[in-house]
Each structure stands twice: as C-alpha cells, then as structure tokens.
Amino acid sequence: MRKILAIAGSDCSGGAGIQADLKTITSHKMYGMSVITALTAQNTTGVFGVMESTPDFAAKQLDAVFSDIYPDAVKIGMVSSKTLIEVIAEKLAEYKAKNIVLDPVMISTSGSKLLNDDAIETLKYKLMPLADIITPNIPEAECLSGIKIKNKQDMEEAALKISKNFPGHILIKGGHLEDSSDDLLFHDGMFSWYNHEKIKNTNTHGTGCTLSSAIACSLADGFTVAESIFNAKNYLTGALNYNLNLGKGRGPLNHCWNI
Numbered sequence: 001m002r003k004i005l006a007i008a009g010s011d012c013s014g015g016a017g018i019q020a021d022l023k024t025i026t027s028h029k030m031y032g033m034s035v036i037t038a039l040t041a042q043n044t045t046g047v048f049g050v051m052e053s054t055p056d057f058a059a060k061q062l063d064a065v066f067s068d069i070y071p072d073a074v075k076i077g078m079v080s081s082k083t084l085i086e087v088i089a090e091k092l093a094e095y096k097a098k099n100i101v102l103d104p105v106m107i108s109t110s111g112s113k114l115l116n117d118d119a120i121e122t123l124k125y126k127l128m129p130l131a132d133i134i135t136p137n138i139p140e141a142e143c144l145s146g147i148k149i150k151n152k153q154d155m156e157e158a159a160l161k162i163s164k165n166f167p168g169h170i171l172i173k174g175g176h177l178e179d180s181s182d183d184l185l186f187h188d189g190m191f192s193w194y195n196h197e198k199i200k201n202t203n204t205h206g207t208g209c210t211l212s213s214a215i216a217c218s219l220a221d222g223f224t225v226a227e228s229i230f231n232a233k234n235y236l237t238g239a240l241n242y243n244l245n246l247g248k249g250r251g252p253l254n255h256c257w258n259i
C-alpha cells in the first residue's frame with residue numbers, strides 16, 4: 001500500500017483542496033493522509049472565508065504523520081502564510097520527505113486570494129527548493145516569473161525564468177488558455193508539451209489540486225516525473241469527461257470515474 005500525504009486547505013464543498021486530494025488518492029487505491037493548513041468556507045460559486053491553522057498545530061500534524069506512517073510522496077497545496085510555510089519547510093527537511101509535488105496555490109479560479117502577498121518570497125525560497133516538481137497555473141507562473149503570459153511562447157519564457165531559481169521540474173498548466181489546455185514541462189533545459197484539446201466542460205473546480213495529487217500517486221509508484229504527469233493527465237481527463245454537474249457555479253469533477 002502506497003501512502004500519500006496531502007498538505008493543503010479544506011474545501012467544505014468537496015471539489016478542491018484536501019477533499020479533492022484524498023478522493024484522488026483513494027481512486028488510485030492508495031492510502032491518503034492529510035495535514036490541514038486552513039479551513040475554507042467555499043463552494044462552486046466562490047470562497048466566503050478562510051481560517052488558518054496555527055503553525056504550531058500544523059507542526060503537530062506533521063509530527064504525528066511522519067513519526068508513524070511515513071509517506072511515499074507528499075503533495076502540497078494551499079499554504080497561505082509565511083509562518084505556516086516556514087514550519088512546513090522545516091518539518092519536511094527534518095523528516096527528509098521525498099517525492100514532493102508543490103502546487104503553489106495563490107488565487108482560486110473564482111478570484112479569492114489563498115496566499116498572502118508577504119508569503120510569496122517565502123514560498124519561492126523556502127518551500128520550492130524542497131520540491132521535485134512545481135505545478136503553477138498561468139496566473140501563478142506569471143507571479144513566479146514576472147512575465148505576462150498570453151500564449152504558449154510566453155509559457156516557455158516564464159518556465160525559463162522560473163528555472164533560474166528552481167532546478168526541479170516545472171509544469172506550467174494551460175487550463176487558463178483560451179483555445180487549448182496544453183501543459184508545459186520544463187526540466188534540464190528541455191521543453192515537453194502535454195497537448196490536450198479543451199474539454200467542453202465548465203465544471204473544472206479542483207482540476208489543479210486533482211492533477212498534483214495524481215502526480216504524487218504515480219511518483220510514489222515509482223514512475224518518473226514525465227510519466228507521472230502523463231498518468232495524471234489521463235486520470236484528470238476521465239474525471240473531467242464524466243461531466244458531473246453539481247452546484248450553482250463551476251462544479252467539481254467525478255474523482256471516482258475509474259472505480
């Protein structure tokens with residue numbers, strides 16, 4: 001049994017955050033664990049409130065997990081404050097965590113800030129160096145690179161810029177592009193494109209969380225990063241294609257389409 005730890009915020013409506021992570025991990029027939037960094041009051045229409053965990057309590061959760069059931073991979077999602085990021089980085093280094101996938105969650109697609117402005121540098125310089133792969137969406141890649149992204153060429157430029165400070169795998173997700181959903185992987189001086197036509201489904205709440213957890217599952221299974229992205233995209237495509245239609249806004253995915 002592979003064991004996966006998700007460090008992320010809770011989405012009470014079940015589409016994104018820790019709930020999407022645990023559903024994804026379970027659908028991969030793996031054992032999911034969670035360190036909850038924040039409670040959010042949100043649904044398919046927006047985010048109405050955020051209540052952060054204290055850094056001390058996040059540290060307690062990390063100690064409880066790592067001292068008992070050592071994870072084969074770790075996915076990190078929403079971590080909103082500087083002090084929380086610092087404590088998570090310290091604990092992951094202390095426990096020599098491996099196969100770390102960092103989704104640098106900054107703003108929900110519904111427009112709410114999920115990362116404090118004064119925490120961006122801490123995320124860049126304390127948490128990113130521990131990650132094997134980071135998975136920014138286009139607005140997040142713009143923030144990390146300082147480049148405005150309008151097309152695929154801009155995505156390549158942004159990846160190059162981000163790589164100046166981060167030697168690991170950089171996956172810039174293209175879900176926010178107008179006419180395609182092509183994702184770009186940059187590593188070791190090489191670009192690889194994961195091309196995908198846009199699925200005509202507006203129910204995409206939690207796609208980023210789902211993709212990063214699915215990547216963590218394949219890494220835990222021993223696949224390379226490039227193979228793990230390929231597997232994760234297939235899983236995500238199945239969940240999107242199901243066209244689940246729940247809620248009054250941008251609805252969630254069917255994480256259980258494959259079981």
Ligand SMILES: Nc1ncnc2c1ncn2[C@@H]1O[C@H](COP(=O)(O)OP(=O)(O)O)[C@@H](O)[C@H]1O
Binds near residue numbers: 137183207233
């Ligand atoms: N309509 C869509 N059709 C196909 N793939 C999509 C669609 N929307 C998002 N994706 C995929 O979902 C993943 C998450 O993408 P994105 O929406 O950019 O991230 P986030 O959810 O973090 O904002 C990416 O692999 C992207 O290509």
Ligand SMILES: Cc1ncc(COP(=O)(O)OP(=O)(O)O)c(N)n1
Binds near residue numbers: 008206209
């Ligand atoms: C608690 C929580 N974490 C992360 C997100 C962002 O989720 P993401 O998968 O990027 O999807 P959308 O924002 O596009 O729905 C979130 N909303 N809540």
